[in-house]
Amino acid sequence: MPPTPSATRDSKAQKPAAPVPLLKVGDETPTSAEEPLVDEISSCLREWHSTKLHEFLLSRRYDVLDKLSSLVQRLDTARRQLLHGVLTAHELERLRETTVWDLVHGNKLLSGEVIVRSPSEKGRVMTADDSAVEITQLQAMMSLLDEKPGQQQPDTKSL
Helix, strand or coil: CCCCHHHCCCCCCCCCCCCCCCCCCCCCCCCCCCCHHHHHHHHHHHHHHHHHHHHHHHCCCHHHHHHHHHHHHHHHHHHHHHHHCCCCHHHHHHHHHHHHHHHHHHHHHCCCCCCCEEHHHCCEECCCCCCHHHHHHHHHHHHHCCCCCCCCCCCCCCC
8 A cells, every 4th residue: 555645754853762672561660760670670580580490490500590599589678678668868779789780690690681770870771861981881890790899798608
């Protein structure tokens, strides 16, 4: 069918923005705008479960399952703390940063890609609207490290 005159696009009209991939799979909560990490945690946990959990069970990779289990428990606890809003501003800032790095660690553990989230902006997913320099810097850091620089956990065996 030939295009109708109303279906043709005006060449001077502004083009819509390119779609940005979101991790949301129906997990939106009323706190989405205030705490984007709440929905990010939900969608990441669902994705990890649906794509990798059974693969690890069938291949008997119990070491990875053990690491994943403790990571999921930390993320679930963080999600609950973010939802209930019982933390001080300083604790909330530290929790957001730790959660962003936990999500990075989980994606890397499951051979996924690193999704760049801003620890300083409540864990918001970085888009093309953000500074390319900041995105590149964060992605490079997150690709190489499992946790924020300068926050290595003490060696419990030596303690």
